[in-house]
Amino acid sequence: MGGSLARKDRTRAALLLAPAYLWLTLAVFLPLSAMAFFSLLSDVPFGDREWHVTLDNYRAFLETGTYAALLWKSVKLGVTVTALSVLAGFPCALVLAKVIRGRAREAMFLLVILPFWSNSLVRIFSWAIVLRGNGVLSAAIDAVLPWDVRVNLMFSPTAIVIGLVHSYLPYVILTSYLALQAIDDSLIEAARALGAPRRTILMRIILPLAAPGIVAGAVLIFVPVVGSFMEPRLLGGRLGTYYGTVIEDQFVAVFNWPLGAALSFILLAVVLAILAAASPALRRALR
Amino acid sequence: MTHRTLARLGRAYLGLILVFLYAPILVMAAMSFNASAFYQLPFSFSTEWYQKLWHNREILAAAWRSVWIACVVTVLATATGTAASIALYRHDIPGKRLLQALLFPPIAIPWLITGTAMLIFFFGIGIDRGTPAVILGHVALALPYVIVVVTARLATFDPALEEAARSLGARPWTVTMRVTVPWILPGIVAGGLFAFAVSFDQFVVSYFLSEPGDTTLPVLIYTSIRKGFTPEINAVSTVIIAVSMGVMLLAARYSKFGGDR
Numbered sequence: 001m002g003g004s005l006a007r008k009d010r011t012r013a014a015l016l017l018a019p020a021y022l023w024l025t026l027a028v029f030l031p032l033s034a035m036a037f038f039s040l041l042s043d044v045p046f047g048d049r050e051w052h053v054t055l056d057n058y059r060a061f062l063e064t065g066t067y068a069a070l071l072w073k074s075v076k077l078g079v080t081v082t083a084l085s086v087l088a089g090f091p092c093a094l095v096l097a098k099v100i101r102g103r104a105r106e107a108m109f110l111l112v113i114l115p116f117w118s119n120s121l122v123r124i125f126s127w128a129i130v131l132r133g134n135g136v137l138s139a140a141i142d143a144v145l146p147w148d149v150r151v152n153l154m155f156s157p158t159a160i161v162i163g164l165v166h167s168y169l170p171y172v173i174l175t176s177y178l179a180l181q182a183i184d185d186s187l188i189e190a191a192r193a194l195g196a197p198r199r200t201i202l203m204r205i206i207l208p209l210a211a212p213g214i215v216a217g218a219v220l221i222f223v224p225v226v227g228s229f230m231e232p233r234l235l236g237g238r239l240g241t242y243y244g245t246v247i248e249d250q251f252v253a254v255f256n257w258p259l260g261a262a263l264s265f266i267l268l269a270v271v272l273a274i275l276a277a278a279s280p281a282l283r284r285a286l287r
Numbered sequence: 288m289t290h291r292t293l294a295r296l297g298r299a300y301l302g303l304i305l306v307f308l309y310a311p312i313l314v315m316a317a318m319s320f321n322a323s324a325f326y327q328l329p330f331s332f333s334t335e336w337y338q339k340l341w342h343n344r345e346i347l348a349a350a351w352r353s354v355w356i357a358c359v360v361t362v363l364a365t366a367t368g369t370a371a372s373i374a375l376y377r378h379d380i381p382g383k384r385l386l387q388a389l390l391f392p393p394i395a396i397p398w399l400i401t402g403t404a405m406l407i408f409f410f411g412i413g414i415d416r417g418t419p420a421v422i423l424g425h426v427a428l429a430l431p432y433v434i435v436v437v438t439a440r441l442a443t444f445d446p447a448l449e450e451a452a453r454s455l456g457a458r459p460w461t462v463t464m465r466v467t468v469p470w471i472l473p474g475i476v477a478g479g480l481f482a483f484a485v486s487f488d489q490f491v492v493s494y495f496l497s498e499p500g501d502t503t504l505p506v507l508i509y510t511s512i513r514k515g516f517t518p519e520i521n522a523v524s525t526v527i528i529a530v531s532m533g534v535m536l537l538a539a540r541y542s543k544f545g546g547d548r
Binding site for chain 1: 293294297298300301304305307308309310311312314315318366367368370371373374375377378380386389390392393395396397398399400401403404405406407408409410411423424426427430434459484487488490491494495505508509512513520521524527528531532535536538539
């Protein structure tokens with residue numbers, strides 16, 4: 001009797017789980033496997049095209065050096081954007097978690113993470129309007145400074161970094177805030193009562209305890225930035241060639257899908273390596 | 288430095304960050320009401336671009352497509368995601384941790400990789416590019432968010448309530464629909480709003496999966512910007528930002544984003 005009931009339960013659970021997980025299999029896991037297969041082909045296996053299994057696409061990455069250089073350029077972009085976001089975002093999270101109280105905090109918190117849920121493409125576009133030559137920023141600086149300056153940041157690496165920091169800053173504020181909020185205030189009170197200067201409290205108590213949150217935020221920023229292509233395209237113009245834009249080109253312009261798949265897979269390997277390295281901190285941050 | 292000064296400096300800094308986050312969006316919104324087609328200052332108020340928008344068939348069609356795709360995605364992702372969350376909560380399933388871990392790839396892997404992989408696979412099995420492919424992809428991206436939000440709400444649900452209903456003779460379906468679902472409804476609504484936002488704001492995956500000339504709004508905006516931008520795009524972008532921020536404010540009313548309780 002008990003056995004049959006348990007089996008009934010199991011069937012019911014399987015029926016409830018099946019739609020969601022079959023969907024994920026069809027739309028995420030099988031596609032990733034298909035991409036692994038494609039990356040080993042000499043040509044797309046559609047119609048009457050000739051194709052065979054080869055490592056040429058990966059060899060192209062290793063031998064030409066162009067792709068590796070672009071991947072390095074994207075990694076450097078990722079490091080820059082992540083570092084700037086952490087430096088700007090952590091103090092902000094600290095103020096939110098430890099200075100502001102009550103309803104004001106709730107409202108501020110919502111204001112900080114609201115842009116994170118709005119359209120990223122539109123936000124990048126809004127920077128294009130601000131940064132372009134003779135644009136609003138240029139006019140504002142002209143109005144403040146007495147001498148004539150021409151500010152045109154558009155289509156420069158600086159523009160790309162500004163746009164990306166703007167897009168991803170809320171992540172690190174969110175994760176740091178959650179970690180900081182979990183720190184018991186009495187711990188800080190105790191340290192202060194024992195005569196610890198502010199610097200010591202920050203370095204010896206707050207930073208170590210908030211570290212998992214900071215690392216989680218950094219990973220959440222670094223991973224998508226390394227694979228970004230829309231931001232460099234719109235804000236970087238002709239200087240905006242990065243690893244992501246090369247992958248985009250393979251699929252929408254050059255139509256070399258096998259090479260694109262191999263490049264995507266190499267990026268996936270980099271991403272997974274970073275996620276694996278950060279997983280202890282991530283697990284602690286997400287609990 | 289006294290504690291008060293420090294706190295004041297902190298508040299000022301937070302204000303600066305908020306200016307950085309909102310200034311470009313506000314500038315974009317303001318420029319959509321500027322008469323000049325080349326963003327020339329001084330500013331002169333006009334609703335010309337919104338009127339033009341209203342007569343632009345291509346943009347209207349894409350906007351309509353974005354909205355109904357997001358609605359379909361919301362229904363599908365919320366239904367399947369809620370079912371999965373209830374199963375994960377109620378039953379001690381073998382491999383539960385693995386099932387939960389499988390929710391992270393769609394969130395953690397850059398959309399560029401997921402999107403191109405979907406393109407390859409859907410093309411290979413004959414689904415091809417187009418609206419069905421976009422919906423398939425969006426639901427997969429939205430599902431993990433729904434499951435995470437609904438599971439968080441389920442954590443506040445007392446299993447004794449289900450037990451009581453069952454011991455009073457309620458059938459499993461009745462227990463679910465009359466006891467469990469009403470309790471977690473705020474979580475389901477919040478999850479649905481997240482799903483809507485994920486789909487409505489999605490650019491990367493839609494970009495690889497939609498048919499040229501038959502695209503969603505963000506993809507249309509991207510291709511138009513690359514041709515050179517006009518205040519009409521400002522106008523439609525302002526509308527998009529207003530819609531998605533409105534949806535998220537609604538979602539915030541139903542769930543607290545893991546912030547204060």
